[in-house]
Amino acid sequence: MSLDQSWFTESDDNTGLAFSLKLGQPVHSETTPYQTIGIYRTETFGYLMTIDGCTMVSTRDNFLYHEMMSHPVLNSHPAPKRVVIVGGGDCGTLREVLKHPEVESAVQVEIDERVTRLSEQYFPELCESNEDPRAELYFGDGIQWMKDAPAKSIDVLIIDSTDPIGPAEGLFGKRFYADCIKALKADGILVHQSESPLLHLELITAMHRAMRDSGFAQTQLLHFPQTIYPSGWWSASLACKSGEPLAQRLDEAAIAALNCRYYSAAIHRGAFALPPFVEQALKGL
Amino acid sequence: MSLDQSWFTESDDNTGLAFSLKLGQPVHSETTPYQTIGIYRTETFGYLMTIDGCTMVSTRDNFLYHEMMSHPVLNSHPAPKRVVIVGGGDCGTLREVLKHPEVESAVQVEIDERVTRLSEQYFPELCESNEDPRAELYFGDGIQWMKDAPAKSIDVLIIDSTDPIGPAEGLFGKRFYADCIKALKADGILVHQSESPLLHLELITAMHRAMRDSGFAQTQLLHFPQTIYPSGWWSASLACKSGEPLAQRLDEAAIAALNCRYYSAAIHRGAFALPPFVEQALKGL
16 A cells, blocks of 8 residues: 555655654644754654654654663763753653752753754653753754863763764764763763664664774663664663773662653663674674 | 555554555465465565565564564473464464474464465575474464363463454454463463554553463563564563463573574563553553
């Protein structure tokens, strides 16, 4: 069968895959200096935000991504006080970060203010911590911001970027990672969304190589389901300045207080368990 | 955008989701007494088999499903000697089962012989253990087969069925599960594919309730990525005749000898780690 215009479809000839969501009425579309943002009302996934035709966030399944981009890295750090999010303009990652009482400040550095304004309108639940006194919303270029960041000032750095094409391309390279290392404290950790283990294993390997080449002592991969992203299976890559084993602050009471739908202590451990085909690709970097 | 006929698309108005694979040339289609089977050559996922318009198996990602339908349940049983697969006509589960040296016999009970014959032709790698002297291919109705099975004759029973509509509907109810219990030995375990944790949580809960109502002492859920199935996230449900804790035969050397691409001891443990929203739904059954 073929799909008509009553579906939003993201198709990719490189992967030979397409993913579609059935639409209700069209809602909004605008072109900013950076990208074209679309908002759709879907029949079963709530609202959907797209950027340049790619699915970014849906009401129904964003908890998977936002929880897994924030809690595993924060609970891998001994004392995450100062957190920076590069990208993440929908504010969902910021909300999860601020659930941690030990976080003293969290800056969200988003290049496109319109992403945040539209999220406030269509995904208000993701923005409910934007007024937290620990939160700062900065709108500007993350690459420049990181260059200018004071040395050794950040505990945890979350790169919640779009794919490595278009405005986010510069976030995936050695030069950017080197600026991140400078800005991180000695036990600082970076996490970067790193696409699908099934579809983008070469990209994941290249990212880990770039992270290590730029001076990170170790890298780790974690994986989780994410329905609206290609293949439904997604990953994030941790890069640590120190070669010491990761902290595992998996206190059941503290984790229960996060009130997560996907993340738990057991999910944390399971997310770092790599399939042999992925382990093989990352071996000997 | 819309997708034309150069894509295979499975769309579902209930979930409001569609998944598409870009096609090369069309290969084969036939209607058997049970269903319509399609074979497509895709651009990036190898061959694809569909049944009644639903994706069943692709060359590229079937290892996820077949490994997770076989190894977790077999390694949860203290000594799986006699294994029965209901459905599973593509023979991929049978191949994984026969990797276990402790398995003495494995019968595949598939209603539609054409599924197996087409798999031999287009997925020969899945059929490479069909000539194993421990293997038996039986073609006939799994519901009747299970009624007729000698009591307490089976260690592990794998229900590798299509969705609970059409020919597989009768495999999802209390009556069938009661026949399974009779046929299982005292420490016997059944595993049944149980759809998507995100999309089909009510079905999963109903399955677990039916399993327990029919007399199984405990049920367990495990989950894993599966690109070509709706949402990209899939599950299997274990039902055990005994209330004893599951065996965990996670010997690293034995597991390495299985030569898996997805499954490992760590993946085994992680697959049973349930997200809070799933745990909540299954609590108090």
